[in-house]
Amino acid sequence: SQTIHQWPATLVQPVGSPLSLECTVEGTSNPNLYWYRQAAGRGLQLLFYSVGIGQISSEVPQNLSASRPQDRQFILSSKKLLLSDSGFYLCAWSVVAVGGAEAFFGQGTRLTVV
Amino acid sequence: GENVEQHPSTLSVQEGDSAVIKCTYSDSASNYFPWYKQELGKGPQLIIDIRSNVGEKKDQRIAVTLNKTAKHFSLHITETQPEDSAVYFCASGGSWGKLQFGAGTQVVVTP
Numbered sequence: 172s173q174t175i176h177q178w179p180a181t182l183v184q185p186v187g188s189p190l191s192l193e194c195t196v197e198g199t200s201n202p203n204l205y206w207y208r209q210a211a212g213r214g215l216q217l218l219f220y221s222v223g224i225g226q227i228s229s230e231v232p233q234n235l236s237a238s239r240p241q242d243r244q245f246i247l248s249s250k251k252l253l254l255s256d257s258g259f260y261l262c263a264w265s266v267v268a269v270g271g272a273e274a275f276f277g278q279g280t281r282l283t284v285v
Numbered sequence: 286g287e288n289v290e291q292h293p294s295t296l297s298v299q300e301g302d303s304a305v306i307k308c309t310y311s312d313s314a315s316n317y318f319p320w321y322k323q324e325l326g327k328g329p330q331l332i333i334d335i336r337s338n339v340g341e342k343k344d345q346r347i348a349v350t351l352n353k354t355a356k357h358f359s360l361h362i363t364e365t366q367p368e369d370s371a372v373y374f375c376a377s378g379g380s381w382g383k384l385q386f387g388a389g390t391q392v393v394v395t396p
Contacts, residue, residue, distance in 0.1 A: 214386065276329050279326075
């Protein structure tokens with residue numbers, strides 16, 4: 172069966188420090204991978220998605236970047252965190268499907284920038 | 286681009302009553318419409334989904350309806366229970382399989 176791992180679960184970082192969040196998927200090949208951010212415990216904002224190794228699409232301009240060094244590994248990074256980067260970050264995967272397919276979410280990372 | 290609107294933002298119901306959440310979408314190419322439930326501090330989990338070749342789907346106390354002409358779909362929860370309290374998200378499947386989510390509905394079921 173497929174599983175998705177996301178870590179760490181919580182993170183407190185000072186303003187200006189770097190960030191690296193990692194997500195890995197097991198039990199599937201060539202998944203679509205996604206990074207979402209959830210501010211104020213509500214809406215899910217799509218930050219990045221990837222349809223293959225090295226292929227990253229950014230949905231919104233921001234202080235963050237994403238990379239996919241391996242088929243089932245997705246990394247969210249920042250060189251210098253801002254206070255506004257605080258939030259709940261969720262990694263997700265889905266099969267490749269025109270018109271959409273179920274997304275499976277990780278348990279999330281609560282990031283607090285202080 | 287794609288846009289999904291979800292209403293209401295909060296919904297308070299008495300235990301045993303029904304809850305209805307409505308969403309509209311803009312992308313005519315969408316043909317997949319899932320609903321997710323998110324409990325506090327956890328990732329969203331799929332509870333039911335529907336594809337555009339179906340108008341209605343039911344799973345025990347949960348049902349989803351889709352009107353593709355009007356571009357709206359709804360979640361219906363009957364006989365609500367305290368454990369139904371959570372944030373619910375609708376989503377629309379667009380190009381490349383990615384999902385666009387609504388803003389969420391906080392459902393509170395009071396005993």
